[in-house]
Amino acid sequence: MSKKTKKPLNAMNAYRKMYPFVKPYMFRAVIAMLATIPVGAMDAAIAYMLRPYTDSVLVEKSIETLAYIPIIIVAFGVVQGAFNYFSTYMNAWVGAKITNDVRVKLYNKLLTLDAAFYDKKNSGDIQFRFNNDASTACGGLIGNVKTMVTRLFSTIALFGVMFYNSWQLSIIAIFIVVGVLYPLSTLRKRINKAMSKSVNYISELMKHYNEAFFGARVISAYNLKNRQDKGFKNTTNGIFSMSMKITQKTGMLTPIIHVIASVGIAAVIWYGTLLIVDGTITAGTFVSFLAALMMLYTPLKGMGNTYSNIVMSTMAIERVFEMIDIEPDVKNKEGAKALRGDIKSIEFKNVSFSYDGKRKALNNVNVSIDAGTTTALVGNSGGGKSTFVSLLARFYDVTDGKILINKTDIRDIDLTSLRDHISIVFQDNYLFDGTIRENITLGKNADDAEIAKAVKGACLDEFIAELKDGLDARIGERGVLLSGGQKQRVAIARAFLKNSQLVILDEATSALDNKSEAVVQQAIDNLMKNRTVIVIAHRLSTVRKADKIIVVNYGEIAETGTHKQLLERENGVYSALYHSQFKDKEHAPLQA
Numbered sequence: 001m002s003k004k005t006k007k008p009l010n011a012m013n014a015y016r017k018m019y020p021f022v023k024p025y026m027f028r029a030v031i032a033m034l035a036t037i038p039v040g041a042m043d044a045a046i047a048y049m050l051r052p053y054t055d056s057v058l059v060e061k062s063i064e065t066l067a068y069i070p071i072i073i074v075a076f077g078v079v080q081g082a083f084n085y086f087s088t089y090m091n092a093w094v095g096a097k098i099t100n101d102v103r104v105k106l107y108n109k110l111l112t113l114d115a116a117f118y119d120k121k122n123s124g125d126i127q128f129r130f131n132n133d134a135s136t137a138c139g140g141l142i143g144n145v146k147t148m149v150t151r152l153f154s155t156i157a158l159f160g161v162m163f164y165n166s167w168q169l170s171i172i173a174i175f176i177v178v179g180v181l182y183p184l185s186t187l188r189k190r191i192n193k194a195m196s197k198s199v200n201y202i203s204e205l206m207k208h209y210n211e212a213f214f215g216a217r218v219i220s221a222y223n224l225k226n227r228q229d230k231g232f233k234n235t236t237n238g239i240f241s242m243s244m245k246i247t248q249k250t251g252m253l254t255p256i257i258h259v260i261a262s263v264g265i266a267a268v269i270w271y272g273t274l275l276i277v278d279g280t281i282t283a284g285t286f287v288s289f290l291a292a293l294m295m296l297y298t299p300l301k302g303m304g305n306t307y308s309n310i311v312m313s314t315m316a317i318e319r320v321f322e323m324i325d326i327e328p329d330v331k332n333k334e335g336a337k338a339l340r341g342d343i344k345s346i347e348f349k350n351v352s353f354s355y356d357g358k359r360k361a362l363n364n365v366n367v368s369i370d371a372g373t374t375t376a377l378v379g380n381s382g383g384g385k386s387t388f389v390s391l392l393a394r395f396y397d398v399t400d401g402k403i404l405i406n407k408t409d410i411r412d413i414d415l416t417s418l419r420d421h422i423s424i425v426f427q428d429n430y431l432f433d434g435t436i437r438e439n440i441t442l443g444k445n446a447d448d449a450e451i452a453k454a455v456k457g458a459c460l461d462e463f464i465a466e467l468k469d470g471l472d473a474r475i476g477e478r479g480v481l482l483s484g485g486q487k488q489r490v491a492i493a494r495a496f497l498k499n500s501q502l503v504i505l506d507e508a509t510s511a512l513d514n515k516s517e518a519v520v521q522q523a524i525d526n527l528m529k530n531r532t533v534i535v536i537a538h539r540l541s542t543v544r545k546a547d548k549i550i551v552v553n554y555g556e557i558a559e560t561g562t563h564k565q566l567l568e569r570e571n572g573v574y575s576a577l578y579h580s581q582f583k584d585k586e587h588a589p590l591q592a
Contacts, residue, residue, distance in 0.1 A: 032090035040154030055284030095142035124207030176264030429491035431479030
């Protein structure tokens, strides 16, 4: 899996990266931002009104200003409240839309990533990176911009009031604001590592929930409650530890800012008193200035938490784009062409493959498969049989050599076209939450006649006839309401309906009991008619009729031949495997 190396984003660069997602909603976003301007600017109105009120009412004992100042303050409050509501609603709307678009983009990316990506990730990591990060990135993006714009214009307006009242006191205020903002510049470096570890722990936490849900029966059957509980507690303790580290690194910011702000206010009061005494400013001017200063410092005191949120949002945006920028190793080559017509031949030429770049799962494999034949892959567990068919379906790309279909390298064939020509029945087929009909017709619009034919071919007709809702019976998540044999037959019906020329059966009956196996084997026999078939089998009794049997051991081709030919080989690998499976059945060799 290739991935670009990137430097950490700062907030501005992170927001630039998000611009393509914001662009479709730019008009609403701008309106929402513009609405925050009066929300911030009107903070200065109350501070400004205190000047004439103090001078007229409190100093001169005149009540003339009482006729209009309270009304003006209330009016400003109403207008500010209305703009605040409108801005909040519009920001929420834009934020939700952007979040949806980012989630869709990430989900589309998730569907294009190859098997190697999933080999290296756990379910908790996938959920966190593809869901939670999208919410944190977009929610933080809009919320932080709203906060910053509001406070920017509030600061500008309040500084305007302060400079209007006293430029001398305003200089003190500027120095204090700079002193408040400086500690924030070091925050990201301090919490970056701790936040990254916290994200990993939260991913682990989600994995525990998934294991509790999907592995509930195994946990009960093997009394694993204490084991799972211990692992969960370790993860939650890790989250607690990281949370405390973040608090340790950021907790001093707020007290420091409080102290700096207190020093600033004290300095303003001391110097302001001197200015009042010598007649440079009036009491009303001082009260107005002090009110503006207090309004300015109040949000600054909470900047530690605000900036922490900005850092978290920025880091989430980084992680979102790490996922978006991933390029799968298995993808369409430029100029790839569709596979047209029938599959006439399949050939593995000097194919080698390694999952980890160290140990080879397949080594220098050479195999040819003719159209319309059945080829069986047998051998020791972990010998490379499933890897063989995974490479053919391009779940992975070969490390060395090439795989040819109709003399064309499959890497030169359009990926969708290639997989349209292949139907795969796995050992453990995933069924989606929904109805039997929905699971059979995945990816294909079929009429009732086609569905009925597929159901009959998969030996599902009698079972479905017994169901109250028939094909529209719900099967639960992962098909939990069906037996193993019923799941396999639904998967076989799915393959019937796809009607691909090449069918791959990856140990499709190995997990079934004898009775279920007999029914599923009949369905498989029906599916195999008039098709090119590759069978991976552990039970050798299921492959005796194959046109060709390939014995794969430790990533290499050990033997090739028919069942009869391989049994006749003295000290042959297949013969030894066959007789070991049937050593208690005296008639086994006669069935050869």
